Amino acid sequence: MTNESQGVMDWLRYMQDHAGYLLSLTWGHLVMVFSGLGLALVVGVPLGVLCARKEKLAPWILTAANVIQVLPSLALLALVMIVLGLGFKTIVFSLFLYSLLPIIRNTYVGLKQVDQGVNEAGIGVGMNMWQLLLRVQLPLSLPFLMAGLRLAAVIAIGVATLAPLIGGEGLGREIYAGLNMRNNLKIYAGAIPAALLAILADLLLGRLQDKLKLGRRRQAKVHT
Amino acid sequence: MIQFTEVKKTYDDGREVLKNINLEIQAGEITVLIGPSGCGKTTTMKLINRLISPTAGQIRIDGEDIAKSDPVRLRRKIGYVIQNIGLFPHMTIARNVAVVPRLLKWDRQATDRRVDELLALVGLDPAIYRNRYPAELSGGQQQRIGVIRALAADPDIILMDEPFSALDPISREQLQNELIRLQQELRKTIVFVTHDMDEAIKLGDTIVLMRDGAIVQTGKPEQILRHPANDFVKSFIGKKRMAGEQTAEELPTVDEVMVEHPATASPTRGLAEAVKMMEKRRVDSLLIVDKNNRLQGTVSIYRVLDQFGEESKTVADVMKPVEHVVQTGTSLSVALQLMSEHQLSNLAVVREDGQFVGLITRGTVVSHMAGMYASDRTGESNHVAV
Numbered sequence: 001m002t003n004e005s006q007g008v009m010d011w012l013r014y015m016q017d018h019a020g021y022l023l024s025l026t027w028g029h030l031v032m033v034f035s036g037l038g039l040a041l042v043v044g045v046p047l048g049v050l051c052a053r054k055e056k057l058a059p060w061i062l063t064a065a066n067v068i069q070v071l072p073s074l075a076l077l078a079l080v081m082i083v084l085g086l087g088f089k090t091i092v093f094s095l096f097l098y099s100l101l102p103i104i105r106n107t108y109v110g111l112k113q114v115d116q117g118v119n120e121a122g123i124g125v126g127m128n129m130w131q132l133l134l135r136v137q138l139p140l141s142l143p144f145l146m147a148g149l150r151l152a153a154v155i156a157i158g159v160a161t162l163a164p165l166i167g168g169e170g171l172g173r174e175i176y177a178g179l180n181m182r183n184n185l186k187i188y189a190g191a192i193p194a195a196l197l198a199i200l201a202d203l204l205l206g207r208l209q210d211k212l213k214l215g216r217r218r219q220a221k222v223h224t
Numbered sequence: 225m226i227q228f229t230e231v232k233k234t235y236d237d238g239r240e241v242l243k244n245i246n247l248e249i250q251a252g253e254i255t256v257l258i259g260p261s262g263c264g265k266t267t268t269m270k271l272i273n274r275l276i277s278p279t280a281g282q283i284r285i286d287g288e289d290i291a292k293s294d295p296v297r298l299r300r301k302i303g304y305v306i307q308n309i310g311l312f313p314h315m316t317i318a319r320n321v322a323v324v325p326r327l328l329k330w331d332r333q334a335t336d337r338r339v340d341e342l343l344a345l346v347g348l349d350p351a352i353y354r355n356r357y358p359a360e361l362s363g364g365q366q367q368r369i370g371v372i373r374a375l376a377a378d379p380d381i382i383l384m385d386e387p388f389s390a391l392d393p394i395s396r397e398q399l400q401n402e403l404i405r406l407q408q409e410l411r412k413t414i415v416f417v418t419h420d421m422d423e424a425i426k427l428g429d430t431i432v433l434m435r436d437g438a439i440v441q442t443g444k445p446e447q448i449l450r451h452p453a454n455d456f457v458k459s460f461i462g463k464k465r466m467a468g469e470q471t472a473e474e475l476p477t478v479d480e481v482m483v484e485h486p487a488t489a490s491p492t493r494g495l496a497e498a499v500k501m502m503e504k505r506r507v508d509s510l511l512i513v514d515k516n517n518r519l520q521g522t523v524s525i526y527r528v529l530d531q532f533g534e535e536s537k538t539v540a541d542v543m544k545p546v547e548h549v550v551q552t553g554t555s556l557s558v559a560l561q562l563m564s565e566h567q568l569s570n571l572a573v574v575r576e577d578g579q580f581v582g583l584i585t586r587g588t589v590v591s592h593m594a595g596m597y598a599s600d601r602t603g604e605s606n607h608v609a610v
Contacts, residue, residue, distance in 0.1 A: 121310030124275060124383075125324050125373070126300030139314045 007184075011192075014185045026193055028169035032088070033156045036095025040152060044100050045145070048107025049133065058108060065101035073098070073159045077166050086167035091160065098159055099152035106148025110141025143212045150205035157198040161190070171197075225251050226272060226381065226413065231281030233267055233437075241267050243437045245281070249430075251380070252411040254403075256428035258418055260460075264437040265417045269383050272415060273302045285381070300324055303374030303382035303412075307389060309366050311358040317343070317369055318354040324377040342372040346402060364395030371403070375410070384416045388423070400426055421461060425449070433457055478554045481592045482573045482582030488513045491520055491540035495528050498539050502528075511572060511583065512543045519572055519580040521545050549574050552581060559584055 015022060047065075051058035068076070077094050084090045114137050122132045138145075161172035171194040178186030226249040233242040242264045249255045257265040270276040271283055274295040283290050290298060311320050318339045319326075325335045340350040346368040358366055367387060374382050388396040400423060407414065418424055424431050425445045433441045433448065441453040452458045487505040489498060491512050498510055502525055509524040521543030531542050549572045550559050563571050563584070570585040 115308075115310075115313075117306055117308040117310040118312060120275070121304070121306055121312070124273060124299060124304035124306065124310075126296050126298075126327055128296050131327065136312055136314075140312075 011185055011188050014189055018189065022171075022174065022189060022193065025169065025171050025173055025190070026197070029157070029160055029163075029171045029194065029197065032091050032095060032160045032163060032168065032170055033153065035092045036156050036160075037099050037149065037152055039092070039096040040099035040103050041149070043096070044103030044148075045107050047100075048104045048145075049111065051104065051108040052111035052137075062101075062105060062108070065104050068097045069101040073162060074165070077162055081166045088168055090166050091163040091168040091170075095156045095159060099156055102148040102151040102155070103145070106144045106151075107141065110144030111137050113144065114140045143209055146205060146209040146212055150202060150209060153201045153205060154198050157194065157201060161194050225249065225286060226415070227282075227284045227287075228268070228271075229282045229284070231268075231271065231278045231283060233264075233271070233276065234279045241437050242278070245437075245439060247432065247439060247442070249413065249415060251413045253429035254407060254414040254416055254427050255430045255432060256416045256418060256424040257432050257434060258421065258424045258460075259434035259440075261419060262436075263434040265419075265432075265434050266385055268434070269385060269415050269417050272381070272383060273299045273304060275299075300327055300377065301379050301381070303377075303379045305367075305370045305374045305382065305384040305387045307386040309358075309363075309370050309390070311366055311369055311373070313358050316355050316357060317348075317361070320358065320369055321373050321376050323373060328377055330377075338376060342375060345375075345406070346372055362395070363391050364399060367391060367395075367399060368402070371399070371406075375406075375412075379412075381413045381415070384414060386417055386419070389418065389420065396423075403427060433460065476556050476592070477552075478550055478556055478559045478571075478573050478584055479552050479582075481556055481559075481588050482584045483588055484582045486511060486583035488580070489523075489539055490515065491538060491543070493539045494535070495532050495537055495539065495542070498523060498528050499525070499532070509570075510539065511546075511580065512539055513580050517579045519546055519549065519574060519578075522572075546572055548572075550584075551576060556589075560589065 047061055051061050071079075073094075076097060077090070080090050080094045080097070084093060118136060118140070119132065122136045127135065160168075160170050161175060163170045164172045164176045171190045174186050174190030175194075176190075178184065178188075178190060226247075228245045228247040228249075231242060231245040232240070234240045245264075245268060247268075257268055259265050267276055271278055272285075272290070274290060274293075277291070312323070315323070318336070321339045321342055322335045325338060330338075339354065343350040343353055348365065348368065353361070353365075358369070361369065367390075370387065371384075374384075388399050391399065404427065416424075416427060418427075428445055431441075431443065431445055431448055432439055435456055441448055441457050443451075448457065449461060452461055487501060487507045487510050489501055489510045489512055491514060493501075502508065502510060509522055511522050512520040514520055520540070523539050523543045527542045527544070528539070531537055548562055548566055548568060550562065552573055552575050554573075559571055562568065563586075570583055572580060573582045573584060574580050
């Protein structure tokens with residue numbers, strides 16, 4: 001048996017032996033990511049709508065979100081930590097900040113691409129601004145919003161591995177433990193599931209995005 | 225009745241799009257607003273449902289000043305059909321048609337019944353189309369939905385902004401006819417914007433001709449055709465429609481009409497080869513030219529098949545001499561006369577030195593005429609756009 005396959009076997013055995021612990025780390029990881037993304041949706045979508053409605057504000061909001069996005073993740077975590085201290089809320093808040101740009105920008109772009117004729121028809125038949133937004137514009141920009149969410153999710157899963165540095169949970173804990181103890185098995189046990197999580201999120205959200213795009217056609221076929 | 229009193233519209237940049245419009249739109253009629261692009265016809269229409277608000281002046285519907293009404297509620301009482309159809313792509317046909325009843329919070333069953341009734345009204349089977357999406361319908365069908373969406377809540381007034389201009393000519397014609405039929409039943413007050421004079425004459429009870437933000441002439445189509453107010457109206461109506469001014473336009477020469485590379489063969493070709501060539505070019509006869517490009521004769525598929533059994537024969541043996549040819553530069557009328565006199569299905573064109581250059585067939589004549597008519601029309605609309 002070669003060294004590599006021996007390594008894989010060891011890794012698998014390690015994973016099996018520590019399955020409960022690893023699962024709880026994965027769960028912690030997901031909780032952080034979902035909380036951050038959820039917050040980002042709650043704040044980002046309205047900001048995106050604001051950008052689309054008030055074109056003058058758009059450059060300001062997008063630039064601010066952009067500045068946050070270009071900060072190195074470790075630096076952002078450190079900055080947030082100064083204000084919020086160690087722990088769960090710091091990492092969630094950082095993930096929230098990181099996810100803002102893709103969500104704001106994609107909401108904005110999605111709303112902007114809604115056909116002018118469709119908007120005019122909505123106003124012309126007597127929709128008020130809310131009805132236009134909720135019944136026409138947001139449904140039509142959903143595929144774009146999903147693309148933003150997908151990007152944000154993949155980034156957030158990656159950034160969340162840094163959580164242990166500021167006292168958070170998640171798969172990062174296993175990675176850092178492995179680094180400290182020079183234990184490769186531990187590093188793999190944290191890194192590989194984290195990577196798989198990111199790939200899985202990308203695939204699933206990608207599926208959903210396609211479905212939203214094609215939904216109109218497919219639904220129609222089912223009905224007839 | 226819709227009444228415009230001294231309505232003006234100036235944009236922020238100082239552009240004056242409407243200068244003092246006074247207009248009465250009669251109830252139960254189709255009033256067509258027509259004019260070159262930028263004349264203010266669409267602006268005038270959009271004032272009625274307050275998509276645009278006037279800088280000065282008053283617009284009244286049945287005596288009530290619309291500036292005092294809530295724009296959202298006003299729009300729900302006015303049907304609106306827009307140029308690029310504007311169906312909501314994420315909603316089914318039924319949802320699209322029901323959009324105003326839903327905004328008005330109609331009872332569910334009443335809405336469903338209304339949708340089916342309207343679909344049937346424009347000849348679309350509700351069972352088939354109710355749950356389809358706009359993208360699955362043809363352009364003509366989509367605009368039918370656009371029209372019935374405007375009718376859904378049974379408004380008295382319907383605004384139509386160049387509703388058929390994006391459709392192909394056949395669908396356009398069908399929809400125009402359907403609109404006329406619907407209007408005979410429904411007697412709505414319809415304000416119809418177009419830049420197409422044919423459409424205006426066909427649909428309009430009253431035509432309002434506009435230019436540079438002002439009304440140039442208002443009247444029944446017949447009145448406008450017979451008594452155009454000025455040269456602008458005359459040019460807009462177009463020579464074609466002016467009674468008595470139909471002059472035969474200069475006919476083109478044969479050079480313009482002929483096919484330049486018809487199916488030819490050299491005299492030494494065998495009969496099987498000839499059949500093959502005809503098959504390939506999808507023609508029923510070949511012109512036989514020698515190597516100096518002089519016309520020798522013509523063979524039809526019948527003559528070839530008649531003698532097909534004789535393998536040694538070439539096309540030269542079965543061809544018929546060409547009795548009638550025209551020279552380049554001959555007027556098409558001469559060629560047409562020749563063709564009709566001698567019952568020719570085609571006519572060869574040769575140069576002065578006898579070189580064969582092309583062929584006129586009945587098909588080429590027809591397609592040329594079609595092209596002439598079409599270019600005449602685009603010429604006209606170019607004229608209009610000035």
